[in-house]
Amino acid sequence: MNKRFLAAIFLALFASGSATLEASEFTDKYIEALDENDFVKQTTLIEQNKDKLPAEIKGLVDEAISPNTPKEEKTGKFHIAELLARAYKDISGDVTLIKEVKKKAFDAQLSAPVKSTAVNGVHTIEMPKATAAVKNVFMPDNIVIRKGETIRWVNTDAITHIFSAMQIISTGGFSSKSVEAGGNFEFKFDKPGEYFYLCFIHHAMVGKVTVEE
Ligand SMILES: [Cu+2]
Known part of the structure; x- marks a missing residue:
C-alpha cells in the first residue's frame, strides 16, 4: 500500500483543529502499523483486539458521517473503517460489517433521497x-x-x-x-x-x- 497515501490519511484523521476527535488507542496503533507497512504488527493488533473491532468500526463510521467532521477527513475514516471491517470479515467470516461500511460510504457520496x-x-x-x-x-x-x-x-x-x-x-x-x-x-x-x-x-x-x- 502506498505509504504517502496512508500518511495523508493519518494526517487527515489526526490533523489539529479536530479537537473533538477521540481516536481510540487501538485505531491509533493500527494506523501507525499501516503507515509503517508493518503487516505482522497489523495482524497482531487485529487478532488481539478482535472483540473490540465491531465497536471501533462503528465509531469510525459514525465519525465519518457526522456533519461535524470536515469533508476532507471523511474519506480517510471510511478507508480505515473498511480496512478494519475487511480484516474482521477475514477472521470471523462475518460479512455484515464490511457490507454496512460499504453502504454507508456509498450513501455519503449521494444527495438526499x-x-x-x-x-x-x-x-x-x-x-x-x-x-x-x-x-x-x-x-x-x-x-x-x-x-x-x-x-x-x-x-x-x-x-x-x-x-x-x-x-x-x-x-x-x-x-x-x-x-x-x-x-x-x-x-x-x-x-x-x-x-x-x-x-x-x-x-x-x-x-x-x-x-x-
Ligand atoms: Cu459514466
Whole structure:
C-alpha cells in the first residue's frame, strides 16, 4: 500500500483543529502499523483486539458521517473503517460489517433521497450533458420508488455511460448495456430493497434506488 497515501490519511484523521476527535488507542496503533507497512504488527493488533473491532468500526463510521467532521477527513475514516471491517470479515467470516461500511460510504457520496412520482409506472433519471459545474452524474442520484415500478435512465449527455448494480451490497442486480448519447435503459424493480449502482467508465458517477413495498 502506498505509504504517502496512508500518511495523508493519518494526517487527515489526526490533523489539529479536530479537537473533538477521540481516536481510540487501538485505531491509533493500527494506523501507525499501516503507515509503517508493518503487516505482522497489523495482524497482531487485529487478532488481539478482535472483540473490540465491531465497536471501533462503528465509531469510525459514525465519525465519518457526522456533519461535524470536515469533508476532507471523511474519506480517510471510511478507508480505515473498511480496512478494519475487511480484516474482521477475514477472521470471523462475518460479512455484515464490511457490507454496512460499504453502504454507508456509498450513501455519503449521494444527495438526499428524493421520493419520486412515477408517470405511468415509470420514473426518469437523467444523465445530463456536462456543464462547467457538474459532469458525469445521475439526476436524481438517490431515488425512492415503489415495488413494481420502472426506472428509465435517459442519456442526454454527449458521451456513453455504462452502469451496473454493485452485487455485494445491492438487494439485486441490474446492468445497463452501453448507453450511448441519446440512448436509454429501463429496469423494472420487483424486489423491495436498496440498489447501489455506478458507472464503469466514471467511478465517481454513483446512484442509489430504494424500492419500497
Ligand atoms: Cu459514466
